[in-house]
Structure formats: structure tokens, C-alpha cells
Amino acid sequence: METILSGMQPTGHLHLGNYEGALKNWVTLQDTYEMYLCIVDWHSLTEEVENTAVLADRVFQMAVDFLAGGIDPQKAAVFIQSDVKEHAELHLLLSMLVTVPTLTRLPTYIEKREEKGLDTYGFLGYPVLQAADILVYNAHKVPVGRDQEKHIWLAADLAKRFNNLYGPTFNEPQVLLAKFPAIPVLDGRKMSKSLNNHIALVDDEETTVKKLRTMFTDPQKLRKGDPGRPEICPVYTLHQIYTPDHADIPAPCRSGQLGCVDCKMRLAVNLNQALAPIREKRKKLVDNRGYVFDVLRDGADRARRKTAETMAKVRENMKLIYR
Numbered sequence: 019m020e021t022i023l024s025g026m027q028p029t030g031h032l033h034l035g036n037y038e039g040a041l042k043n044w045v046t047l048q049d050t051y052e053m054y055l056c057i058v059d060w061h062s063l064t065e066e067v068e069n070t071a072v073l074a075d076r077v078f079q080m081a082v083d084f085l086a087g088g089i090d091p092q093k094a095a096v097f098i099q100s101d102v103k104e105h106a107e108l109h110l111l112l113s114m115l116v117t118v119p120t121l122t123r124l125p126t127y128i129e130k131r132e133e134k135g136l137d138t139y140g141f142l143g144y145p146v147l148q149a150a151d152i153l154v155y156n157a158h159k160v161p162v163g164r165d166q167e168k169h170i171w172l173a174a175d176l177a178k179r180f181n182n183l184y185g186p187t188f189n190e191p192q193v194l195l196a197k198f199p200a201i202p203v204l205d206g207r208k209m210s211k212s213l214n215n216h217i218a219l220v221d222d223e224e225t226t227v228k229k230l231r232t233m234f235t236d237p238q239k240l241r242k243g244d245p246g247r248p249e250i251c252p253v254y255t256l257h258q259i260y261t262p263d264h265a266d267i268p269a270p271c272r273s274g275q276l277g278c279v280d281c282k283m284r285l286a287v288n289l290n291q292a293l294a295p296i297r298e299k300r301k302k303l304v305d306n307r308g309y310v311f312d313v314l315r316d317g318a319d320r321a322r323r324k325t326a327e328t329m330a331k332v333r334e335n336m337k338l339i340y341r
Contacts, residue, residue, distance in 0.1 A: 021052045021053075022052070022160065023151060024044060025151065026058065028077045031083065034201045034217050034256075038259065039163060041083070041084065041087045044094070045088035054320075055317075056097060059077055059099050060099050060147065064136060064141040079220075085299070086303055087219065096317040097314055097320075102322050104326065106150075111332065111336070121145060121146070126145075126169070127142065145169045145172050146176075148172075149172055152170070158192065159191065160191050160194060162193060162195070164195065167193050170192075174192070184336050204216065204230075223290045230283075235278045235281075236250060239271075239274075242278070242279075245274050246271040248267060254268070254271070254281075256285055257281075260288045261284065
């Protein structure tokens with residue numbers, strides 16, 4: 019099997035975008051790849067370094083979401099980044115092979131520096147740690163969205179530079195792009211947990227209904243009877259994912275026969291039905307903390323065995339073995 023490494027920052031409960039955009043894809047990939055799924059708590063320090071007390075619960079809740087969403091810990095190693103110190107060691111070594119101008123030109127660095135005022139050494143080196151996360155498992159593929167594609171190119175470039183300097187050591191990882199459905203937000207802004215404009219996997223049925231009631235629709239369809247444009251309506255986008263007979267919706271929407279409230283409530287029924295198994299499993303996992311942390315410990319053990327092999331080869335090829 020080829021190896022896959024992927025991960026998420028523990029920033030709060032997973033929402034539909036996380037589920038449809040990443041987790042659901044991982045569940046499929048775990049059957050055909052040797053998979054390592056990392057809760058990247060060190061990465062989260064770029065924004066949470068003054069609020070580290072929140073990380074313990076966020077890490078636990080993310081592990082619960084992974085398992086409830088369908089990750090099988092027998093197939094995929096689920097672990098916490100900081101439990102595998104080889105990530106940090108390889109990060110240090112790779113940082114010698116990349117220039118500061120290269121890092122400052124990355125689009126995500128420019129965007130977040132301007133958006134959030136981040137300008138620390140750790141934030142600048144974020145993509146190098148991300149490269150270390152990938153290369154320390156000698157990963158062949160990395161499933162990401164297009165917004166992260168250039169970071170994987172950096173990892174592949176660092177692998178090539180290392181191999182040229184010290185001999186064959188790393189695979190040059192490839193981007194594994196999947197066609198993820200675009201999950202619309204509730205209020206028309208960018209999806210953000212801090213803005214609470216998303217539907218989380220942990221939300222119960224009543225909360226989901228309340229959130230869907232507030233969801234933006236076609237701005238020209240103000241009341242029942244007005245003709246709608248389902249092709250631009252975010253509610254219909256969700257229908258296409260969660261409503262089996264969604265093809266029956268456009269005609270009555272365009273004619274004005276189907277009002278937005280009724281349309282949203284129909285979606286709520288189908289969405290709640292789709293999320294019911296995840297929510298039920300989630301409740302059981304939250305009540306079984308011991309099992310969840312056993313999964314994380316076992317995942318870290320498996321990850322350390324893999325990374326120890328990689329780092330032994332790295333040290334040997336770099337001639338960093340002195341005795």
C-alpha cells in the first residue's frame with residue numbers, strides 16, 4: 019500500500035465543510051492506503067499560543083468526530099502531532115533547506131498575515147512543519163483542497179532537495195485532489211467556527227433546524243409565490259448532497275410553488291437523517307473517554323514506529339551519527 023498523511027487543526031467541533039471536504043474522503047481512502055491521520059496541535063499554536071488551555075478538549079472532540087465520522091482505528095492511525103517528536107526533529111532539519119523569501123511568498127502566509135496579523139517565526143515556518151509532517155511518514159499522497167496545493171509542492175521540493183544533497187531518502191509526495199462538494203455557509207460570509215455560521219456534526223436536530231431557518235437563499239425570492247433560482251441558492255446546494263430526490267425541487271422552486279421555509283424544512287429532515295448515525299456514535303464515544311485516548315495512544319505508537327524508520331535513514335544519510 020502507498021502511504022497517506024493528512025490532518026486537521028483542533029480548532030473546534032467539525033462542521034459539514036470539514037466532513038464533506040475531508041473526513042468523508044478519508045473514510046474511503048483508509049481501505050486502500052496505509053493512512054496516518056494527525057491532529058496537528060503544534061500547528062494550532064500559531065493562533066492559540068496565548069490560549070493553550072482550550073487545546074485539550076478540542077483535541078479530544080476532534081478525535082471523537084474522526085471516529086464518529088467513520089474512521090476505523092484498525093485501518094488508520096489517528097494520533098496527536100505532539101505525541102510524535104520526530105515531526106519536530108525533521109522540521110528543524112528541513113528548515114535549513116528553505117529560504118525566508120520562499121516562505122514569505124506563499125499565498126496562505128500573505129493572506130493570514132494581513133487577515134489576522136500573524137507574523138511570528140513559528141507562523142512563517144508553518145509550511146516547513148507541514149512538510150515535515152508529510153515527509154516523516156515518507157507519504158506518497160496527501161489529500162488536500164486546492165488552497166493547500168502549493169504547500170504540498172513545497173514538501174515535494176524539499177524532498178527533492180534533500181535527496182539531491184544526501185541521497186535517496188524521501189518520496190516526493192503528490193497532491194491527491196478529490197472533487198469535494200462545495201458546502202455553503204448559513205449567512206453568505208466565509209465559513210468560520212468563530213462566526214458560528216456553520217452546522218457542526220455535534221449539533222442536535224433542533225439546533226440544525228434553527229440554523230437552517232436562518233440560512234440565506236435566493237435574494238430575489240422574498241416570499242412564497244416569488245420565482246426562485248435554485249442554481250444560485252445555497253439551500254439547494256445542500257439538497258443536492260443530502261436529499262435523494264433533489265431533482266424534484268427546481269421546478270416548484272422556479273414556479274414559486276415551493277416556498278423557502280418549506281424547502282429548508284425538507285432539507286432539515288434529510289440532513290438530520292443523514293447525520294443521525296454520526297451523532298449517535300458520537301454520544302457513545304464522548305461517554306467512553308478511555309477508549310478514545312487508547313485509540314490516540316495506539317495511533318501514536320504506530321506513527322512513532324513509522325517515523326523512527328524514516329529518521330534513522332535521515333540521520334544516516336546526513337552523516338549525523340557520531341558514535
